[in-house]
Amino acid sequence: MRLQTFESLLCIIIFPSSGSWGEGEEVEVGGEVTTARLAPLVPDTQYLVRVLASNYLGSSPHSEPLQVRTEGEAPSAAPTGVRADALSATSLRVAWDAPPPHTHHGDLLGYNVGVRRHE
Numbered sequence: 001m002r003l004q005t006f007e008s009l010l011c012i013i014i015f016p017s018s019g020s021w022g023e024g025e026e027v028e029v030g031g032e033v034t035t036a037r038l039a040p041l042v043p044d045t046q047y048l049v050r051v052l053a054s055n056y057l058g059s060s061p062h063s064e065p066l067q068v069r070t071e072g073e074a075p076s077a078a079p080t081g082v083r084a085d086a087l088s089a090t091s092l093r094v095a096w097d098a099p100p101p102h103t104h105h106g107d108l109l110g111y112n113v114g115v116r117r118h119e
Helices: none
Strands: 009-016 025-030 046-055 066-069 080-088 091-097
Touching: none
Parallel strands: none
Antiparallel strands: 009 025, 009 046, 046 066, 080 091
């Protein structure tokens, strides 16, 4: 009788830190690999990551969870509700609503308000 052998696996589980492990995603890589790229993730989001090793006999305990935050990126939505009115013969007041919070991808640092003459 011949036993079938299996490569060992490394299982990485990641989830947003506000969720539970059951809501996480798992990535499996070969046992000879000691790094993994986890993507696509949400920008500027806190995650917890843990790793376990497994082979054909079973799995190891999980590593201690590691907390990590993805980098931010430029907002993915424009300001909305842009409105303007004349304050005088030489000035305007412009107002707007911020983009939805889930599109900020980090702290909003400011706005650029452009104006040009329209013929």
